[in-house]
Amino acid sequence: SGVNTLSSIVKPVLDAGNEVIELDEYTFSNTGDFNNFVSELSGEGHNKTQRISIFAKEHRDSLITIESNASIANQVKTLLKAENDREKEKAISVNGVTYTPITVKRGDIIKFGNYPQGNDGNKSPIEWLVLEVKENEALLISRYGLHCKPYNNSCSSITWEDSYLRRWLNNNFIKSAFSEEEIKNIKFSELKNKDNHESRARGGNDTKDRVFCLSIDEAEQFFGSRQCKPTAYARCHGASVNNSNNYCYWWLRSPGYHQHDATYVNPNGALYLYGSNVYSDGLAIRPALRINLQSVIF
Structure with a gap:
């Protein structure tokens, strides 16, 4: 068995509206939805680090492109840091x-x-x-x-x-x-x-x-x-x-x-x-x- 994807763990937000955030297969209606998503992904749980690192690794290039958005910059940095930290603790x-x-x-x-x-x-x-x-x-x-x-x-x-x-x-x-x-x-x-x-x-x-x-x-x-x-x-x-x-x-x-x-x-x-x-x-x-x-x- 290989590393699992997160498609069954989280669902994209598909509402139309201002400040739409597109991240590969995920579309968030605004920056608030994106920040809430990252907060939930980073929440408590025994597999927290694993979930964050998987997501960040799969979407690294897209995350870098949206990092310049000030409203979500901190959350993007959290994801990218988690992916980098995980590299020090490889499986x-x-x-x-x-x-x-x-x-x-x-x-x-x-x-x-x-x-x-x-x-x-x-x-x-x-x-x-x-x-x-x-x-x-x-x-x-x-x-x-x-x-x-x-x-x-x-x-x-x-x-x-x-x-x-x-x-x-x-x-x-x-x-x-x-x-x-x-x-x-x-x-x-x-x-x-x-x-x-x-x-x-x-x-x-x-x-x-x-x-x-x-x-x-x-x-x-x-x-x-x-x-x-x-x-x-x-x-x-x-x-x-x-x-x-x-x-x-x-x-x-x-x-x-x-x-x-x-x-x-x-x-x-x-x-x-x-x-x-x-x-x-x-x-x-x-x-x-x-x-x-x-x-x-x-």
Whole structure:
């Protein structure tokens, strides 16, 4: 979804009369109507700054031409200043589409970064499911299982903090999937690594990661359906699927029944709290991350 226009928010005044103000598709019968319109546009509300900046950007040239009218000069200056101020606080632009806290919402699919997804190994844009929008950031998870790796590279008792999967996501994956500018837009998330509430297997220390797997609690909190299909690339690297529905198994970061197990989601979307051995193969990876929605334009 792109930036919205204001055509559904405000209506032009079409009355004929003295001091008619024409502003592209808007016609105001007098300077008072124009000033009232700008005052309403600049009124209270959580998306006030966004509404003003959109309007000013769309009508900048016309606003400059009418700025010389003394009766409306102050209001025009207000609009132009708002547009200039907004330039200092730009939203993230991905593949030509601009996203902001107003336009991104839970359940949206956006494209960010590039990673191999087909059998040929060529990179293509990664699709992300928006799990949460909070203030100026969004929590994302890959729409598909992007790769297949073990949780750890040996069969041993391990926590997320020391796991191979954590190292791979925050080194190999992030460097492969994102440019340096894109990486700057990925926030460090403070992760709670709780014990398994059934088996009491230890979750280990909390961590700060740019890229991570969801925990049991997060998978329960943010998802309706947790079913996921792997990319062809992930299947080439061993991701297993249920033959009846083609959905895959995918890792969570929480511990399973024992310290050498990690939890996962099965092809039916159910959480498997006893987990699988950390050295198991066949489980896909759905990276999760938080992006800053008010950052430099890529």
